[in-house]
Amino acid sequence: MTDNNVLKLNTPDHPLQEVLREGARKMLANAIEAEVADFLKQHSSLKTDEGKPAVVRNGYLPERAIQTGLGDIEVKVPKVRDRSGSGIKFNSSLIPP
DSSP, rough: OOOOOOOOOSSTTTTTHHHHHHHHHHHHHHHHHHHHHHHHHHHHOOOOSSSSSSSEEEEEEEEEEEEEEEEEEEEEEEEETTTTSSOOOOHHHHHHH
């Protein structure tokens, strides 16, 4: 008898698979939110003629699946709007466009 505590997760419906996938989804979502917050902070000095921030959040892109070793993970990437017309655009370095 061996004291082997390694679980085989080859089966897609294993309960631990879903826990790992959900943890990865939350971690990725938090990383993307931090990334967009940094982006907005970098452009916080830009203002419109009315004195409002020129670069602002504007909802989310449609949810999409990212392929990982744990299987597909659904993520939502925030949208950013440039009200100054300068062409400033947010692209996550974690998620391909």
